[in-house]
Amino acid sequence: GNSVTQMEGPVTLSEEAFLTINCTYTATGYPSLFWYVQYPGEGLQLLLKATKADDKGSNKGFEATYRKETTSFHLEKGSVQVSDSAVYFCALSRGAGANNLFFGTGTRLTVIP
């Protein structure tokens, strides 16, 4: 079956620290992988995605590389800001639509000045 496992939170970092949120997946075939972000009081927004092995998705300074050999899609950012405080969800899909999305449980990130 399809499933996503992401690191437990919450994660608290100081501003300008390096961020890694781990995500591993189980899937049949070759899924697409996504990171969604949920800012306080808002809905989920697509942050970045990768559709095949070795692809790197990037947006707003965040990056994640689709690693088929380790079935991972870890989210990284070199220098976090207070405005990055949010809940981050890793997800996989056999297609891009929300009917095919399998989400991780989410990781809450708090960045302190």
Added chain:
Amino acid sequence: DAGVIQSPRHEVTEMGQEVTLRCKPISGHNSLFWYRQTMMRGLELLIYFNNNVPIDDSGMPEDRFSAKMPNASFSTLKIQPSEPRDSAVYFCASSLLRDSEAFFGQGTRLTVV
């Protein structure tokens, strides 16, 4: 663009009462999705519609849950009778096509006491 609009944002109700959650998708989008988010199970797809027709309701937990989409600009998710274990955040999402990027609403936080 107003995005996906859900109402109410918060709902507190007593066990046994009927609860109706509402969603207005982005204008022009043909697919609509209802998700439920809990601490235990994360984000789960409940049902999705394509062109106002329910396509897959296999995620609906039981007969107490029902969803309708009477027209392209409105959908409801109803729980009757409600139970404390239904307490969760319910998200609506829409996409232009079934397999295109989904845009999420801000969610409705339901508490059943």
